[in-house]
Amino acid sequence: MSVADDKKAVVLLSGGLDSATILALARKEGFQCHALSFDYGQRHKGELKAAAAVAAAGGAHEHRVATLGVGFIGGSALTDLGLSVPQAPTTGIPVTYVPARNTVFLAVALGWAEVLGAHDLFIGVNAVDYSGYPDCRPEYLAAFETLANLATKAGVEGGRFHIRAPLLHLTKAEIIRAGLGLGVDYGLTLSCYAPNDAGQACGACDACRLRAKGFAEAGVPDPAIAI
Structure with missing residues (x-):
């Protein structure tokens, strides 16, 4: 695939199926993809290994892992080992x-994009089959895009940043079908919030349930699950 030297994008890459799909979509659009993952104190660090595999298989120009010590603030079952990851649906x-x-x-991706001369930031948020997080909504993305163009040298000097969320209004099944059409290997991905020491998904957390629902509705088996 031909990629223009000046057509660069920063792609947030968690190692899950959504971010693997947006990497493929960005590549399809001809972007030189600079993949960015975060070690933020999450209990499911296996996703970083998955992200590296996805970046390599997906043709990322480079893949970097930023270490952010935000786990100390707690408040989430993903960073606080004193809180349990729910194994059943919850409300709110x-x-x-x-x-x-x-x-x-x-914010970190924006800073890197400004240095790279990239104007497109890809994020795999979804507002259809998701857990109800407030920072996955279209109005949030619009607000951050406005901030990006107000708060940066590139923005005030006439550049224009775009927060790209191509999966925002798709179901998980639609996301999976789109990725398969682009050759995404979902066997490399990890979505689970509480995998075991061997990196195997728990199958019961919210992320696992949404993933299973997506593959079932897409009518294809999940290649990450050993038969």
Whole structure:
């Protein structure tokens, strides 16, 4: 695939199926993809290994892991080992919500994009089959895009940043079908919030349930699950 030298994008890459799909979509659009993952004190660090595999298989120009010590603030079952990851559906915003996570991630990605001369930031948020996190909504993304263009040298000098969320209004099944059409290997991905020491998904957390629902509705088996 031909990629223009000046067509660069920063792609937030968690190692899950959504971020693997947006990497493929960004590549399809001809972007030189600079993939960015975060070690933020999450209990499911296996996603970083998955992210590296996805970046390599997906043709990322480079893949970097930023270490952010935000786990100390607690408040989330993903960073506080004193809180349990729910194994059944809950009401309201679940305890797996990490305070301001996407805002922090996008801020770091924005800084890197400005240095790279990239104007597009891809994030795999979804407002259809998701856990109800407030930083996955279209109005949040619009607000951050406005901030990005107000708060940066590139923005005030006439550049224009775009927060790209191509999966925002898709179901998990639609996301999976789109990724398969682009050759995404979902066997490399990890979505689970509480995998075991061998990196195997628990199958019961919210992320696992949404993933299973998506593959079932797409009518294809999940290649990450050993038969």
